[in-house]
Structures are given as structure tokens and as C-alpha cells.
Amino acid sequence: MDNFSIIDYLQNNFNTILDHLGTFAFAISGIRLASSKKFDIFGAFVVGFITAIGGGTVRDLLIGVTPFWMINSSYLIVTGIALIAYLFFRKLIERMNITIFIFDAIGLGLFTVIGIEKSLDANFSYWVAIIMGMITGSVGGIIRDIAINEVPLIFRRDFYAIACIIGGVIYLICDKIGLTSPVTSSITAATVILLRVVANKYHIQLPTVKE
Amino acid sequence: MDNFSIIDYLQNNFNTILDHLGTFAFAISGIRLASSKKFDIFGAFVVGFITAIGGGTVRDLLIGVTPFWMINSSYLIVTGIALIAYLFFRKLIERMNITIFIFDAIGLGLFTVIGIEKSLDANFSYWVAIIMGMITGSVGGIIRDIAINEVPLIFRRDFYAIACIIGGVIYLICDKIGLTSPVTSSITAATVILLRVVANKYHIQLPTVKE
Amino acid sequence: MDNFSIIDYLQNNFNTILDHLGTFAFAISGIRLASSKKFDIFGAFVVGFITAIGGGTVRDLLIGVTPFWMINSSYLIVTGIALIAYLFFRKLIERMNITIFIFDAIGLGLFTVIGIEKSLDANFSYWVAIIMGMITGSVGGIIRDIAINEVPLIFRRDFYAIACIIGGVIYLICDKIGLTSPVTSSITAATVILLRVVANKYHIQLPTVKE
Numbered sequence: 345m346d347n348f349s350i351i352d353y354l355q356n357n358f359n360t361i362l363d364h365l366g367t368f369a370f371a372i373s374g375i376r377l378a379s380s381k382k383f384d385i386f387g388a389f390v391v392g393f394i395t396a397i398g399g400g401t402v403r404d405l406l407i408g409v410t411p412f413w414m415i416n417s418s419y420l421i422v423t424g425i426a427l428i429a430y431l432f433f434r435k436l437i438e439r440m441n442i443t444i445f446i447f448d449a450i451g452l453g454l455f456t457v458i459g460i461e462k463s464l465d466a467n468f469s470y471w472v473a474i475i476m477g478m479i480t481g482s483v484g485g486i487i488r489d490i491a492i493n494e495v496p497l498i499f500r501r502d503f504y505a506i507a508c509i510i511g512g513v514i515y516l517i518c519d520k521i522g523l524t525s526p527v528t529s530s531i532t533a534a535t536v537i538l539l540r541v542v543a544n545k546y547h548i549q550l551p552t553v554k555e
Numbered sequence: 556m557d558n559f560s561i562i563d564y565l566q567n568n569f570n571t572i573l574d575h576l577g578t579f580a581f582a583i584s585g586i587r588l589a590s591s592k593k594f595d596i597f598g599a600f601v602v603g604f605i606t607a608i609g610g611g612t613v614r615d616l617l618i619g620v621t622p623f624w625m626i627n628s629s630y631l632i633v634t635g636i637a638l639i640a641y642l643f644f645r646k647l648i649e650r651m652n653i654t655i656f657i658f659d660a661i662g663l664g665l666f667t668v669i670g671i672e673k674s675l676d677a678n679f680s681y682w683v684a685i686i687m688g689m690i691t692g693s694v695g696g697i698i699r700d701i702a703i704n705e706v707p708l709i710f711r712r713d714f715y716a717i718a719c720i721i722g723g724v725i726y727l728i729c730d731k732i733g734l735t736s737p738v739t740s741s742i743t744a745a746t747v748i749l750l751r752v753v754a755n756k757y758h759i760q761l762p763t764v765k766e
Numbered sequence: 767m768d769n770f771s772i773i774d775y776l777q778n779n780f781n782t783i784l785d786h787l788g789t790f791a792f793a794i795s796g797i798r799l800a801s802s803k804k805f806d807i808f809g810a811f812v813v814g815f816i817t818a819i820g821g822g823t824v825r826d827l828l829i830g831v832t833p834f835w836m837i838n839s840s841y842l843i844v845t846g847i848a849l850i851a852y853l854f855f856r857k858l859i860e861r862m863n864i865t866i867f868i869f870d871a872i873g874l875g876l877f878t879v880i881g882i883e884k885s886l887d888a889n890f891s892y893w894v895a896i897i898m899g900m901i902t903g904s905v906g907g908i909i910r911d912i913a914i915n916e917v918p919l920i921f922r923r924d925f926y927a928i929a930c931i932i933g934g935v936i937y938l939i940c941d942k943i944g945l946t947s948p949v950t951s952s953i954t955a956a957t958v959i960l961l962r963v964v965a966n967k968y969h970i971q972l973p974t975v976k977e
Binding site for chain 3: 385
């Protein structure tokens with residue numbers, strides 16, 4: 345493979361690569377929490393897998409298609425790699441907090457775009473697609489928190505789900521003004537990633553409902 | 556629109572109006588609980604929405620049709636109105652406990668009827684329809700309680716789910732003796748509402764399984 | 767019915783009988799836990815039913831078929847019998863721990879086989895079928911634990927789900943080397959039951975992810 349075809353390959357598979365990096369980051373977040381709760385190795389694997397594929401699975405059930413991970417075994421394999429990586433390089437991974445956070449933000453942005461596009465392809469309206477983008481990005485974390493018997497973090501530290509929603513609105517605007525699909529997707533994903541990073545850096549939070 | 560057509564309009568849309576009042580009451584119950592757990596505004600919205608549409612969503616997934624709220628945006632909008640109402644008139648709403656309880660009971664009755672009829676339309680047998688009526692009325696509250704990390708209230712304070720079941724049996728009897736569909740629906744809903752109100756007033760509970 | 771036809775009947779209905787024994791054992795496990803949490807009778811029934819049918823329901827939703835218990839009322843009836851049995855013979859049942867454990871192990875083995883075969887019939891690949899076998903056997907217990915607000919036991923005491931996975935691999939091997947379907951099913955179920963019994967007797971556990 346010469347230089348040209350490597351670039352070609354990367355371009356053609358850019359989304360797939362980011363999708364799997366996101367899956368890896370989501371799986372790691374589940375495995376870390378399971379580990380802190382003294383789950384065994386298999387339990388940690390299951391929690392990591394649920395975190396990675398939970399959002400997309402709920403989306404697929406709601407829009408009435410076969411869950412994506414049942415068609416392609418790579419999501420299971422990536423979770424396995426995440427578990428092995430965590431077992432062998434746990435201290436390194438704990439120190440790579442920022443790298444993991446970036447992967448996680450990238451995953452969130454891409455998962456949101458995938459959720460929106462898959463719902464539009466299934467002929468749902470825009471507002472449903474925006475909700476499905478949010479579900480794809482955030483429900484995995486909610487199921488993870490319920491599985492380990494914690495109040496889902498997302499309900500208290502909101503700039504996760506709301507970033508997906510804002511990304512969805514940006515997608516709608518880009519699409520309506522006639523941008524091409526790759527440009528729309530890139531702007532949407534970048535918006536979600538940026539919102540997540542900025543909100544995290546400056547501790548931006550929505551107000552609580554006063555008691 | 557003259558007087559006659561207003562009455563006409565109300566008659567034609569009676570079920571829709573009650574359905575949305577029920578949705579409003581269910582959403583308020585989720586928002587109040589989320590608020591007591593110090594969720595942020597978005598988290599409160601999500602919990603309110605889940606409470607309102609959770610039962611019908613599980614029912615639709617089980618009987619194999621597209622979840623109702625993905626076809627009609629009004630349920631999302633009613634939840635938004637419930638959130639705004641709660642934010643602005645919280646003290647008033649807290650004082651309107653009885654009004655909210657009545658809405659909630661009306662919602663339960665109507666949700667039960669909707670669940671039964673949708674399942675019969677999808678050609679399931681009566682006993683499945685009765686269970687689907689109960690699921691439509693009570694699963695939203697179960698998901699709400701799991702999401703906020705509490706033992707679902709319904710498992711301890713039963714006259715919620717069991718009222719739906721009794722309503723379902725009444726529906727079956729009315730239908731078998733040949734009453735028309737609107738009469739059957741009205742009697743069923745009234746039964747559920749009455750049982751809920753009476754059980755609440757006189758603290759009627761099922762016995763626990765002795766330890 | 768003469769002797770011959772009784773044997774004939776038992777042979778033809780062997781799987782159905784084991785399936786319902788397994789359902790009974792799973793329902794009892796849910797009812798016992800609900801009882802220890804002071805749930806009322808109806809709540810205990812619901813938790814028992816969810817424990818018995820939860821795994822198969824999630825499997826059926828994932829592979830896109832109507833949940834099995836909505837087609838045949840016998841699962842509901844068996845749960846009702848389990849509740850009545852528990853209410854009347856609670857002390858006896860508590861003393862029959864080993865019998866219940868054996869039923870539960872048999873149920874697990876059979877549920878695993880049913881999950882695998884139903885998924886293969888729906889044209890999913892082997893690895894999906896193995897996961898579906900595990901989901902059929904273990905998700906009921908996970909939902910039960912979440913419903914009563916406990917960390918699912920399965921994530922900590924793994925030889926439940928992993929026994930299903932090993933059984934699934936055995937199924938795949940038996941099938942590939944050309945054994946007939948009844949032989950493959952029997953070996954798979956026996957493997958799961960044996961693993962569960964041996965792991966329980968010798969307290970075999972997977973290691974936890976070190977903190």
C-alpha cells in the first residue's frame with residue numbers, strides 16, 4: 345500500500361475509526377466504574393460493553409431496527425481490547441485521564457451524528473432524530489450508572505446530554521441551509537466535542553430546579 | 556366557531572384532552588421527584604418525560620409498534636409546559652396536591668384504556684391486553700423510581716397497578732356483554748380512577764408477604 | 767392413557783416441563799427477594815414474573831420477535847402457582863434451598879439452550895446466539911436486582927453468566943462436529959447445570975479487577 349492509498353483508506357474509514365475509538369473510551373469508562381465497585385472481570389466486561397453499546401441499542405429498538413452490535417462483532421472485540429488494556433495498563437490509563445476524556449468526547453460527538461443519521465434514514469422527523477442522537481450518546485452512561493446502583497450522573501451534571509441536543513439542532517440548521525452531508529456531520533460532531541470540552545474546563549452547568 | 560361546534564370539538568377530542576392532562580400530571584410527578592433529588596433543569600425534564608411516556612413506550616416495544624411519542628410531538632411539548640409551569644408556579648403546584656392527584660388518577664385510567672385498546676387492535680388476547688393496560692399506567696413510575704435510585708414505590712404501595720388490572724377485567728366483562736366501545740372505555744377508566752381515589756383516601760393496601 | 771403413552775407424552779414434552787420448572791424456580795427466587803424487602807403480594811408477583819421472563823423478553827426484543835410469554839399464558843400461570851406455593855409453604859420452601867437451587871440450575875441450562883436456538887432460528891450468527899443464551903439465562907436476575915434497588919449480584923458472583931457463555935461455546939462445538947440437535951441441546955444444558963453446581967459447591971469465582 346503506497347502513501348496515497350493509506351490516506352485513501354483512512355479517509356474512507358475515518359468514521360469507522362472514530363466510532364471504534366469512541367466505543368473504546370465508553371467501554372473504559374464502564375470498566376473503571378465496575379472496577380471501583382469490585383466487580384469481577386466478567387462483570388467489568390459486561391458493564392463496559394453495556395456502556396459502549398447501550399445508547400445505540402435503545403435507539404435501534406425505538407426506531408425498530410436490529411441493534412447494530414448484533415450485525416458486526418467489532419464492538420464486542422473493541423470492548424475485549426479495552427478490558428485487556430485496562431487489566432495490563434491500569435495505572436497508565438488512570439494517568440491518561442485527559443486522553444480518555446478526549447476519546448470520550450469524540451465518541452459522544454460521533455455517536456450523536458450516527459444516531460441522527462440512522463433515524464433520518466428510517467424516515468423519522470428531525471425532532472425524533474435529535475432525541476435519538478442524544479439517546480445514542482448518553483443512554484449507555486445512564487444504564488451503566490443504574491447497573492452499578494448509582495443515581496445517573498447525567499441527571500446532575502448535564503453538559504453531556506444537552507451537548508448532544510445542541511449538536512442536533514446545529515445538524516438541522518446545517519442541513520436546512522444546504523450543506524453537504526459530510527460537512528454537516530463534521531460540524532455537528534465538532535460542536536458536541538467542543539461543548540463537552542469547554543463545559544468541562546469551565547465547569548459550566550445548568551441550574552438545578554430549586555427546592 | 557359557534558357554541559355548538561365548541562361542544563362538538565370537545566366531544567371529538569375528549570380522549571386527547573384527557574390523555575394530555577394525564578401526561579401533564581405524570582410529567583409533574585417526575586419533575587417534582589427529580590427536583591427533590593437536586594437534578595438540574597434538563598435532568599428534571601428527562602425524568603418528567605420518562606415518567607409520562609415510559610409505560611406506553613414499553614408497551615409499544617412489547618407489542619411491536621413504533622412508540623407513540625415518536626409519531627406525535629405533543630407529548631414532548633406537554634412535558635416542556637409541565638417543566639415551565641413547575642419552575643414558575645412551584646409553590647402553587649405544591650399546594651395543588653389534590654388537583655395533581657386527580658389529574659394523575661385520570662391519566663392512570665385513560666392510559667389503562669389506551670393500553671388495552673392498542674393491544675387488542677394489534678390482535679393480542681385479552682389477558683395480554685390487560686397486562687399492557689397495567690404496563691401503560693404504571694411502568695413510567697417504575698422507571699422514574701429506578702432512575703432516581705429508589706425502590707419503586709409501586710411494589711410497596713400497590714393500589715396503582717392493581718387498579719389497572721381490575722379496570723382491565725371490567726373492560727373484558729363490558730366488552731363480552733356487548734356494550735359499545737365508548738361505554739366500555741368510560742366504565743373502565745372510571746373504575747380505575749375511583750379505585751385509585753378510594754384506595755388513597757382509605758389507605759387500602761394489599762398485605763405484604765410475611766417475612 | 768396407558769403406560770406407553772405416558773412415557774411418550776413425557777418425551778414429547780420434556781423440554782416444556784423443564785422450561786416450566788425453570789420458570790417456577792426463577793419466579794420463586796424473585797418472590798423470596800421481594801418478600802425480604804417487604805413488598806406486598808402483588809409486588810412480589812410482579813418481581814417473580816419479571817425474574818422468570820425478563821431474560822427471554824430482552825432476547826426477543828433484541829432479535830425482533832414477539833416476547834414468548836405474550837403468546838402463551840402458561841408462564842403467567844406458573845408464576846401465580848409459585849406465589850401461592852410460597853404463601854402457603856414458605857417455611858417448607860425456605861428449607862428446600864437445595865431443591866430450589868437445582869431447579870434454578872436446570873432452568874438456567876434450559877433457558878440458555880432456548881436462547882441459543884431461538885436466535886439461530888432467526889438467522890443470527892453463532893456469537894450473537896451465545897450472547898442471547900446468556901441474556902436469556904441471566905438478565906431476569908439482573909432486572910430483579912435493579913427493581914429491588916440492589917447492585918446486581920451477577921456482576922460480583924459471576925459463575926452464572928459465564929456458565930451460560932461456556933455452555934454456548936459447547937453448543938457451537940457440538941453443532942460443528944455434526945451432533946444431532948437433541949444431543950447438542952442436552953450436552954449444552956448439562957454443561958451449564960454442572961458448571962453452576964460445581965462452581966457453587968467449591969465457591970469458584972472469577973478474580974475481581976484489582977482496585
